[in-house]
Amino acid sequence: MSMMHDIPTLLRSHDLRLTPQRLTVAGLVLSKQAHVTARGVYQQLKDDHPALSMNTVYLTLGQFEACGLLQRFEMNGNAVFDSNTARHDHASCSRCATIIDLPGEEDEPPWIPASLLDWQIQSEQRIWTGLCPACRTDSDSAQLSD
Amino acid sequence: MSMMHDIPTLLRSHDLRLTPQRLTVAGLVLSKQAHVTARGVYQQLKDDHPALSMNTVYLTLGQFEACGLLQRFEMNGNAVFDSNTARHDHASCSRCATIIDLPGEEDEPPWIPASLLDWQIQSEQRIWTGLCPACRTDSDSAQLSD
DNA sequence: TTCTTAAATAGTAAAGATTCCTAACAGGAG
């Protein structure tokens, strides 16, 4: 996300026409740090914007990813789009499915294992899975009844 | 994979009945270091074993995972089962979809970021994506025609 | 060996995510 551009300028700079649908989706996914799925975007917008189809959501998110405006990763078999395009990792709760960003290791240089020296690495993804603080507590007390 | 048990013994030790289907799937996925998908297993076995359904493949792989005989991870939206159950990372070619194991960092202790200290971490997954050596070469020459 | 029972299986249906297809539509340059 860029502080120096409003959304129309940002889209125009990537040769994307300023359609109402695109502006709507952009307003949602580029304006705050969040992890969204195609379905999530559609659900949040469809009431206020009946002229919006799942198809367009998929296309738009894909275009934003191609432009580098969003970062895409897979979580539990679903595509998740992240407006935080800086290098960072994720953690996901295996119980409530919450996803959080982990602060990037700016001090730790992008490290590539020696066995990949003859590859042309494009990206790295790291995901920790476990119980978030809230679910860990719930799980502890649930053990009495389970 | 255990060197000290044959497959029937291994299955029995996990309270799994020795059905032909289960033995067949086990023979394929537990006998060599490989990454398989449910569909891949089914495709490889269905000709020689007509009495095998996708459903059974899914169930069997799921049971093997529950027993700790296989490790499961997601790649490109598909479930992948790995007979290498030791802690290790993966790299995947974005062009030919090949998946390779990266030698585990036995020297590097399981590292958990400070922001997850109040989580109960269950697993960590790290995936590098890029062009494998073969595809990188193909891609270089393809640029002339693309 | 035969019996018994719970586990396992095949087949089908269903659910959910994503892509494909196509005709209609509309942004924006000229």
Add this chain to the structure above:
DNA sequence: CTCCTGTTAGGAATCTTTACTATTTAAGAA
């Protein structure tokens, strides 16, 4: 204003995975 091309909605299609159910069967007991 007009035209061209990118964009969109809607529906169909594809693919993966899970759910359901009647039937079969492994394996221990008699």
